[in-house]
Amino acid sequence: MTIKNICCIGAGYVGGPTMAVIAQKNPHIKVTIVDINAARIAAWNDADLTKLPVYEPGLAAIVGATRGKNLFFSTDIDQAIDAADMIFISVNTPTKTYGKGKGQAADLKYIELCARNIAKVATTDKIVVEKSTLPVRTAEAIKSILHNTGNGINFHILSNPEFLAEGTAVDDLLQPDRVLIGGENEAAINSLATVYASWVPQARILKTNLWSSELSKLTANAFLAQRVSSINAISELCELTGANVDEVAKAIGTDSRIGPKFLKASVGFGGSCFQKDILNLVYIARSYNLHEVANYWEQVIIMNDHQKRRFADRLIKTLYNTVSGKKIAVLGWAFKKDTNDTRESAAIYVTDHLLNEQAHIAVHDPKVPAEKVYTDLNYLNTRTEAENQNNVAVYTNAYDAVKDAHAIAIMTEWDAFKTLDWEAVYSTMQKPAFIFDGRNILDKHTMEAIGFEYHAIGQ
Ligand code: NAD
Ligand code: UGA
DSSP, rough: OOEEEEEEEEEEETTHHHHHHHHHOOOSSSSEEEEEEHHHHHHHHHHGGGGGGSOOOHHHHHHHHBBBTEEEEEEEEEHHHHSSEEEEHHHOOOBBSSTTTTSBBOOOHHHHHHHHHHHOOOSSSEEEESSSSSTTTTTHHHHHHHHOOOOSSOEEEOOOOOOOOTHHHHHHHHHHHHHEEEOOOHHHOOOOOOOOHHHSSSEEEEEEEEHHHHHHHHEEEEEEHHHHHHHHHHHHHHHTTOOOOOHHHHHHHHHHTTTTTTOOOOOOOSSSHHHHHHHHHHHHHHHTOOOHHHHHHHHHHHHHHHEEEHHHHHHHHTTTTTTTOEEEEOOOSSTTEEEEEETTHHHHHHHHHHHHHHHHEEESSSOOOOHHHHHHHHHHSSOOOOOOEEEEEESSSSSHHHHHHHHOOOOOOHHHHHHSSHHHHHHHHHHOOEEEETTOOOOOOHHHOOOEEEEETTO
């Protein structure tokens, strides 16, 4: 089937950038992204491209070039579903916060709602593509809903997980290591492959069965996160032995079997997916009674929680065992640089811990607004909203955040932090002036020459 009309349900960090690139590379296909969140759709339609709801380098230019031509953002979900030949489901699949599997299993209610909605409104045959990250065998449930409508309409289900990373989404989409398509119907698989073949070399379009595709996505994230936890585990040993974790990472990363990527020790990984996807993998393994498998992967999360906690504890210990009443500047709130996404950011958990110890926190992030910082902290429910408001200040300027601070905690590796006037920063801080570099972005010798007491990860 030649695809002329695509609908994507979910205008988030995946749906927005992915569909923008598909539209740019396929001017003959009309792409409509729909969402129940009207404010989000309005932001995608904002004439001011700096106000798009997702910040990604290069994204605004692509949206600017395609929006209104063959890329559309709408809240009219039913109309877009019915008009489409191919429907991507790109809604959120968070960890369940209630009932069976609470805290581990993926909450599939949004996926099911999409499937039911498609079943209800479709009047022509459709290819339905799982773009969201889903537990292995979810397609079975979607098939069951779509194949039992009794209305004679044919649905083909494909799995096409997304591997983009935030902050580099546009580059990742334009030059993917691979595109993965899992399915049972060859014609449907080829229809989707043709959409990608507009810019992705055929050799990079992998075709598998449905279950391999679904499981590969969880597995890829588990392997990536495992590398971060592995190097973070070594960072603790480095701190006690005089080894330097960045030197160790370089030394092992030059082994072509290990490779250099994803070996940057940090305050702990964040982001909406690593934790949720590994917890989901753990849940799935346990549900098949594979306890050793589950325990093995769970350790990646345990290590990550330990790393975040350890960072905060080290800061407190170094500040003479108390941060009560002290001002701590938190530089960076996003879970990594070049994104405005804060989901599961290590900054949230480190700040929460410091607030428990009665610190006064001053936050600065180049892309995260103040309301988001408070929402993230309030969501934890550790203290009242008024207490968070009173003890946390958010600054749009880094120099205001660090003024009179006892210590700086670098939580995100924003390039702008590397080029701050650190001499000026030093001059306005309380002495001794401490830096806790959770991303190892600054040079220890330079910082010490200025006068800072500098603490990095794994050094
Ligand atoms: P997101 O929360 O940014 O966006 C999801 C959107 O879906 C929201 O705007 C929400 O309003 C909308 N939505 C939910 N239910 C809906 C419904 N029934 N009808 C219409 N709209 C609905 O999430 P995201 O970060 O884009 O992630 C989406 C999926 O992609 C998840 O499964 C995630 O694991 C996966 N994924 C995310 C990334 C990433 O970098 N964020 C990368 C790869 C895969
Ligand atoms: C990750 C994967 O890299 C993507 O392939 C995947 O599509 C996506 O999850 C998803 O499924 O959501 P993302 O979370 O956006 O992408 O960003 P990453 O670059 O993977 O970083 C995740 C976290 O690990 C960040 O907090 C980052 O700072 C941290 N990290 C990463 C390290 O601490 N050290 C590293 O060496 C690499």
